[in-house]
Amino acid sequence: MRIAMVGTGYVGLVSGACFSEFGTDVVCIDKDADKIARLERGEIPIFEPGLDILVANNRAAGRLSFTTDLAGAVAEADAVFIAVGTPTGRTGGEADLTYVYEAAREVAGFLKGYTVVVNKSTVPVGTGREVQRIIAEVNPDAEFEVASNPEFLREGAAINDFMRPDRVIIGAESERSQEVMQALYRPLYLIETPILFTTLETAELTKYAGNAFLATKITFINEIADLCEKVGANVHDVARGIGLDGRIGRKFLHAGPGYGGSCFPKDTVALVHTAQKVGSPMRIVETVADINDRRKKAMAGRVIEACGGSVEGKTIAVLGLTFKPNTDDMRDAPSLEIVPALQAAGATVRAFDPEGMAQAEPLLSNVAWAQNAYEAMTGADAVVIVTEWNEFRALDLERVKAALKAPVMIDLRNIYNPQEMIDAGFDYSSVGRPVR
Structure with missing residues (x-):
């Protein structure tokens, strides 16, 4: 299995590193070339206990890499995770989904073969359907499904929360997309983590x-x-x-x-x-x-x-x-x-x-x-x-x-x-x- 993680912020970087620890090949993508260069040098842009060691070990094992090449990473991925920011909007308190929808549009053009596009960002109800619509509009020939896999990571304890979670929530509505997500989270099945499909x-x-x-x-x-x-x-x-x-x-x-x-x-x-x-x-x-x-x-x-x-x-x-x-x-x-x-x-x-x-x-x-x-x-x-x-x-x-x-x-x-x-x-x- 190969994952493309779009976004190297807190959620994307921690999730990408932890998935690679599970044995999955992960490519983390960001538009910020300087940030990618620093990550390639082993410089971690956030403070999270144990993250530097996790990143270093999995980079050394060849399972975790960083790039600005969205096209190449997405084309080879079985699952593309969107893990970009959703800050509070300027009016009304609504989540600003600009980055999520922009990522969906960019990802759409590079999909090759069946791919599950996963919203890892925290997004309001209805976002998954809109991402689905955007991708289908940009690339009508794409063979894909959209899933929602919200994160429940506590800052300061994020690695343990990912590796030993209370539960995993996955919004995936077809047997095929569920199989992909089950394969990615297989190590958690082995420790009997409750995984809820919705x-x-x-x-x-x-x-x-x-x-x-x-x-x-x-x-x-x-x-x-x-x-x-x-x-x-x-x-x-x-x-x-x-x-x-x-x-x-x-x-x-x-x-x-x-x-x-x-x-x-x-x-x-x-x-x-x-x-x-x-x-x-x-x-x-x-x-x-x-x-x-x-x-x-x-x-x-x-x-x-x-x-x-x-x-x-x-x-x-x-x-x-x-x-x-x-x-x-x-x-x-x-x-x-x-x-x-x-x-x-x-x-x-x-x-x-x-x-x-x-x-x-x-x-x-x-x-x-x-x-x-x-x-x-x-x-x-x-x-x-x-x-x-x-x-x-x-x-x-x-x-x-x-x-x-x-x-x-x-x-x-x-x-x-x-x-x-x-x-x-x-x-x-x-x-x-x-x-x-």
Whole structure:
């Protein structure tokens, strides 16, 4: 089997590398010649743990290659995966499908023999039918079928998610296209991974429904955390108490500054737009997106309150900028709201992130960039933990106190124990937990 992966972004690169690890020949294609040249040199454009090794091993084995030659790659492929960006459009929150449809038009002219064209990009309901129409219009003689195979990759754990997924969703409506997809995912059959074949529309909607539900769980526990603060309850214990219920589950019940990243913000508003367009509004998801936006904006207020009601003329150390640990992704990260709000309130911000500073620098102005966490805290009036990188979980508290002007810590990820921090002499605040 041979795969042509159109797009070498996060989804395309991870999926291509993992398929090659399964033993399939994969060619990843991109129009950006410089990017392809860098990949050929072994330079990985994103931070994803283990991806560099996976790419290197499979390139050495001859199963993974990179090219700008779309024609040659597509002509030899049994399956062509479209894995290009679907950013939020300029109006209404709809997904911008420009790149998907452009890829479909370009792929159409190079198809030779029976080929399954697979939408790997996150796309709204109806996209697969439109891709099918485009290809048939451009190349009426093409022998092809369109499938939908949404990705469920968590940044920072994407390789494991691909190799050992909870499930694989495939929208493929003929026996022939299903056989191709079964062959590609054969290693997962051997470990009894549930593989669900559906219609195109069902597969497309399943992706959005899954992300919207997880975003709802995050938003729910964040609102419970706010209530806990008002009534003296502990959100960690509440989350554990409800998470032990098998109908609810423990995952995504961690209170914090709100969700961000490449999926949840974009996919929730896209789902809302789709629902509104067909006259079936999703009020819960609309509310989730609105609450999350408001929450990220409100986080700076917590910092200001913890600093005595004003940060005018103060220096605030910010630890963590990416939307989550183990990634360099800054898309919709809470820090993009928190840092400017603190600056607007008169604070100087000194920040450190283990992987995300190169990506953060063009997005955040007038920030002093530190080389490590302790440098960020030196001489600061308070420290704020925004992203729960492992190296922030076991800071030397005596060294932290010595670095700070005052021992003030605002822990927006709840990674420290409140009582232990108080006993260590900190003015400590977190999310949804009593201080004493």
